[in-house]
Amino acid sequence: MVKKLLKNNSGYSLVELLIVIAIVVVLAAAALVSITMVHSARAKDAAIKVGSEVNQLKTKCMNMKPDDGTHDYYALSLYNDSSDVTHICLVKHDPSTDTFDYDTDEDVNLSSSVKVDFSGSYRAVDDFSTALAGTNKIPGHQGDTGTNSPVFICFDKRGNCYSGSGEYNFYKRNGNVVAHVNIRQNGSIDVR
Numbered sequence: 001m002v003k004k005l006l007k008n009n010s011g012y013s014l015v016e017l018l019i020v021i022a023i024v025v026v027l028a029a030a031a032l033v034s035i036t037m038v039h040s041a042r043a044k045d046a047a048i049k050v051g052s053e054v055n056q057l058k059t060k061c062m063n064m065k066p067d068d069g070t071h072d073y074y075a076l077s078l079y080n081d082s083s084d085v086t087h088i089c090l091v092k093h094d095p096s097t098d099t100f101d102y103d104t105d106e107d108v109n110l111s112s113s114v115k116v117d118f119s120g121s122y123r124a125v126d127d128f129s130t131a132l133a134g135t136n137k138i139p140g141h142q143g144d145t146g147t148n149s150p151v152f153i154c155f156d157k158r159g160n161c162y163s164g165s166g167e168y169n170f171y172k173r174n175g176n177v178v179a180h181v182n183i184r185q186n187g188s189i190d191v192r
Contacts, residue, residue: 003089004100019114024186036172036174038070039113039114039173039174040172040178041171042113042114042172043111043113043114043127043170043171043172043179044113045111045179045181046086046110046111046114046170046179047118047168047170047180047181047191048179048191050078050088050110050168050170050181050191051189051191052114053076053088053090053108054153054181054183054189055189057074057075057076057090057153057154057155058155058159058161058187058189060074060092061073061074061154061155061156061159062155062157062158062159070094070096071092071093071094071095071101072093072095073092073093073096073154074090074091074092074093075090075091075092075093075100075152075153075154075163076088076089076090076091076152076153076154076164077089077091077100077102077150077151077153078116078118078150078151078153078154078164078168079150079151080150084115085109085110085111085112085114086109086110086111086114086115086116087107087108087109087110088107088108088110089102089103089104089107089108090103090106090107091103093125094151095146098175106127111173113173114170114171114172115170115171115173115175116168116169116170116171116177117168117169117171118151118166118167118168118169119166119167120164120165120167120183121163121165121166122151122152122153122163122164122165122166122179143150149174151164152161152164155187158187159187160185160186160187161183161184161185161186161187162185164183165183165185166182166183167180167181167182168180168181168182168183179191179192182192
């Protein structure tokens, strides 16, 4: 009777084991593809957010001045926080002290899985290091006068970009470039 019982419980066949392994491989591949797609979508979304914020800034700079009477123009600051997460925030220039007031209500967090670098020209603003304590510069930008100086984007009344013109590249977690924002000196903005 024991021999009969052991003969019926002989375990899985090789074919059954190969089918289970094949199913696990297919599910793992599908998960990897979906994770890659999520990171690509986040990088593209971050580029669209930056493009939208820059377009809004250009409109503000061309059509109006800050309404509180103590600031003379708007700008955007693109910076990394102490956790290396990229943010873009609205700032207002105070002409009486030649400093910039950081608007915490207008801060946009891009995504912890998206990295941004910049190549181009911008106005280096040393007083951001105190206004944005604990921040880091965006990798790759030029003309840096302070180790914590973020990229400073600003337009004049005619819509020309006099600070922050250049190429912004958005990378997904594995280091591949997914999207670009190009701000030209004539004020045109290209998101791709």
